[in-house]
Amino acid sequence: MTRPLLLALLLASPAAALAQGVTIAPTTVFIDARSRSGTILLFNPNPQPAEVEVSAFYAVPASDTAGTLRLQEGDSLAPRSAVPWIRIFPRRATIAPGANQTLRVLVSPPATVPDGEYWARVRITARGGAPPVTVADSGGVQASLSLVVNSLLPLLYRKGAVSTGVTISGLVAEVTADSVVVRGRLARTGNAAALVTARGALVDDGGAVRATSELPTSVYDELVHRWTFPRAGLAAGAYLVRVEVEGVRADLGAANVLAFPPVRDSIRVAVP
Template sequence: MQSANANVALSKFRIYFDNKTRSNSLQIRNTGAEDVKYTAELALNNMTEDGSIYSVGEDQYDATKFLRFSPKRGTIAPGERQAIRFALRKPQGLEDGEYRAVMRVISELAPTEGGNVNLASKLAYNIPIIVRHGEVFVESSLEEPSVVMHNGLPHVEVWQTRTGNRSLYGNFIVEAEDGTEIGVLNNVATYRPLQRRKVLIPLQNPVKGPVTIKYVENSKFGGSLEDSVNLTIN
């Protein structure tokens, strides 16, 4: 299970369909001592250049129309699991590229015999769903690296460019001249149709001198791109 709180754990933080995948599933496990109710729905979102996610009502790369899933609601007993199963049915003539949706899961403790429920236990999860179709491609570069202060701590700031018909998803590492890792930021997405995104990588062990910022896509989700850029920290 990848994502957890006091009452619920989710088996995945990202649902991915490549050209050969037609079904997938997400497991919800009740890790608490009381029944948990959940509801699930498909939604859409977009991303700003600083990486912020916001909800939208429509999207030209909408995957919700291709997806069916069930069950949409239920109650899970303590220690038990519920699988939400997805089926993908792409229409004829679909343009090559990547399409997206979000699975929004809302969980809360089930009411007690007296009808009471702790509203503070109500939690929402947003799991990206990526659907790729036909020939997909992407090009990217790392540009304008610098050191900035963010929330009172030093970060490496770099812009990641993106062109093509799919998004990017991978990990950033900042290495000192001797190969020591001084900053790491994992699971960073740059969604289509963004042409660039600002990335802030926290520096764990600040140094002075030449450093290299490396990017490696996550191969588990259909990526193989690698890139790097150099920076001198004064």
């Protein structure tokens, strides 16, 4: 099963996510084999109580051939799934106005599990915490609709020696009415997800950089990444697009990101 995933949640999560007035921090949970535990802090800044439910499921980022991102759900018993080992307390809570709620996350894998990184998503379902939406029909009858918002947090459990990297292949370029678009397949190496920043530069024949692109992304298996450059102001002619992917993320703590040197490629494109 697949579902669309908001880019802000999948790739560039801020320090705290807002779900129907409930703030959540952190938005990516890292747990290692030494502690086997972590915490998630919820805060309700609103004058109404917020009802919260928490669960875990297995899903990883993927894309279609155009580079449109989605969350690909899979079997909770998949080889890389941490779902069977996860316990979250409490699973349900009512957060009073202005109050905090700490979720305790425990991971208990079998002792024989191989070294590597294992994955899950923590789903936090928030009800209330903001005024309901009121709808009136033509007869004057009103109905209040309380919105339900799901926040999906990546959870990464690391045991033993972990490493990662990325390869770039299959670059293709397309010129549209307003953009120059380059797509390429990113494939993970190693035994852990690649939490990366993908950069690109559009260079003219004189060596001047005419446009740049920079986006965070996460490569758990493989996906198609899209570098997009505005076409406005570009004269007709030949250009070189240089792309690179590096194991750094500004939105995640450096201690949590498995660094690796930039991987680079390039492709020439003609702008008519």
